Amino acid sequence: MNSSSTTRLTGFASGMDTDSIVKKLMNAESISLNKLKQNQQKQTWLSDTYRQWNADLLAFRSNTILNMSLSKTYNTFDVTSSQENSVSASASGSSLAGTYSVEVKQLAGSATFIGDKVSLDPTKTLGNSVQGTGQLTTDTLIAINVYNDPKNPAALQSVTIDVKTTDTINDVVAKINGAKDSTGKSLGLQAFYDPTLQQFTLKTKETGAGTKIDLSMNTSAESQAFLKNTLGLNTTNLVATGQNANVIFNGNEITTLTSNQATIMGINFSFKSPTIGASMVTVSQNTDGVIKNVKEFVDQYNGLLEKINKAVSDPVYRDYLPLLEDQKSEMSEKQIEMWEEKAKSGLLRSDRILSGLVTKMRSAMTSIVDNGSSYNSLSSIGISSKSYQDKGKLYVDETKLREAIQADPDAVEKLFSQLGDASKGTSGVINQISETLQDGIKELTNKAGYTGNNQYDQSIIGKLLSNTQMDITRQTEKLYRKEGQYYRQFAAMEQAMARFNSQSSWLSQQMGGGM
Incomplete structure (x- = not known):
């Protein structure tokens, strides 16, 4: 603790190491503050741990459980x-x-125009004489009407393409492919000129009898010449329709x-x-596919169960408290890491939320489901624990599972995913697990909030951290005042001793002068 505003007279008269003495006094005074900081760190670790479990349970419910609730899992x-x-x-x-x-x-099929052979050089402009009979002699406008929505054949889209003599055939193709109607919606056209085939193609992206491309409104001499001579289209039939x-x-x-x-x-x-x-x-x-899906679920369930069981049974090392900054400064990074590993161990030992979650999940996995079949429990299809010492871990008898799937696949699916009321025995195992996880997630959120949220939120631990921080702030201010008090007291002592020494020296001088 340091108080820069305090005038310090450190041992100039007494010769005492005042700073060292004050530091030792403040170490004793700081015991309660250090306990607050250690408690704050432990609660922060606990909040992080709860939030990670919250995220893990949500991921398991959103992926593993969701997949097992889908019909495709059992109907492969x-x-x-x-x-x-x-x-x-x-x-x-x-x-x-x-x-x-x-x-x-x-x-x-789509509505499609396929032109006759026209020899065009894609690297030259259409107005260039090298294009021969495909040469464009004047700029022209080409109107296109498109019906490109099979579900709504009456939905007309229109656009006018401005074709210039300075365009190449590839420029024209790009203009058609990028064409949009007055609302900014694409016409959904595909145009292409193949120089090898010497052929122009225009088609709708959609297929069906409701698709149509209408070029019949292009009746001017310029537009007719472009369609016939440049694109090679038959101008006697300028309407193309798709087919179902x-x-x-x-x-x-x-x-x-x-x-x-x-x-x-x-x-x-x-x-x-x-x-x-x-x-x-x-x-x-595919019975093998169903077995594979069920075994993967059991493996993932066992993994989650094992992880929870470990968390609630990890040992507590009471001698390993969170390190203070002064303590960390005297240790290597490896030493800090090893110490904190011990300090964090057992944070969730016998935790009520996770222990309750395990109990409910194990109950769901051993429940009997009213699915109208003798295959009404996991054990009846070959999924069960071998020993109480396994702490709920499940094993799959593949032979028995295969027999159940082949004999009554519908019952196996219902055993897992049937919707119903767990209290009446009609809810499938997966839905029971899903509800259990949802309840656990709510409890964890209430306890410590969720990942990404401010740690000082309205959760139980969030409020505790806020209160602890306020206590730390108050205690720190109190210690600053106490430190200042000590330095003032030592300064007064030094000043008093200085006056005493001065008076003693004067008396000695006086007594020496009278001899």
């Missing part, structure tokens, strides 16, 4: 197609196993598909080319 399928180059497919969580007949008679796909699925003809991607019977189909007759698409359940 292998899909094969007898004409893979024409029809490919993938299964979703709602797919039904079986063999399906799929005949593609016609693919969905035509698919026969299990004998049912479907003509309303505006895309070559479609979901039928929960199966995601991709149509690539017309089939030769019918393609047979087979969807079969």
Whole structure:
């Protein structure tokens, strides 16, 4: 402690090391302040630890638990197609196993113009005579009307392209591709000139019978010449329309598909080319995939459980208190690290929130779920603990799990993810765990807030830290005053001793003079 405003007379009369004496006195006075600082550090560590657990539980709930609540986790399928180059497919969580007949008679197509051969040099301007019959002799405006929304065929978009003799064919292509209507919305056009094929192509990005490109309003001689001579388009037919796909699925003809991607019977189909007759698409359940998903969940659950069990059982080293700054200055970084590792150990030993979380999770994992099947508990499908000493760790009997999935896959899915009321035994294991974690997260937030928030928040520890900081501030100010008092007292003593010494010296002189 130092008080720069205090006039210090340090031993000039007494010869005493006043600073050293005051420092020792202040060390004794600072005991209560040091305890406050150590308590503040410990509460800060505790807040950080709680907040990390808050984040970890939220991540586990948002990822592992969410994935296990999805139907696709339990409905994994292998899909094969007898004409893979024409029809490919993938299964979703709602797919039904079986063999399906799929005949593609016609693919969905975009509205497309394909020009006749026109020899253009993309590096030269259109007004350059080197372009031959494709040369543009005057600037011209080209109007384009587009219907590019299969879900709303009446949605017209219009634009006018300003084509100049100083443009190259690539400039024209860029203007078309970047064209936007009066609202700033892209027309969704794709234009391309291939110098090898000597061919211009213009098409809509979307497919389906509702798509259309209309160039018929370009009736001037200049625009007609550009469309015919430069782009090679047939000016007698300046309207292009798209087409829907035509698919026969299990004998049912479907003509309303505006895309070559479609979901039928929960199966995601991709149509690539017309089939030769019918393609047979087979969807079969992949039991290995389900087992893999369940085992991954059990591993992740065990990892979380082990981590919590360790946190609530770590030893407490009571002799290792948080280090003060003076103590740290006398230690190496490695020594500080090793000391603080001991000091932080056992922060959550027997913690009520985490211990309660373990109890509730273990209860959920051993619960019986009313799912209408004998496969109504994890143990019934081969997932259970081996010993009480495992502290809730689960093991998977893969043979028993496989038998359950093959015998009643719906029951296995419901056992995990069925929505219901836990108090009535109708809630699946995953939903019970999810609710338990949510309650734990709320308790941790109330206790210490959450990562990223100010540590001096309105949580229990946040308020405690605020109060402790105020106590530290008050105690520090008190010690400054105390230190000043000590120095003033020693200064008064030094001044008194100086006067005494002066008087003694005078008396000695007087007595010596009278001899």
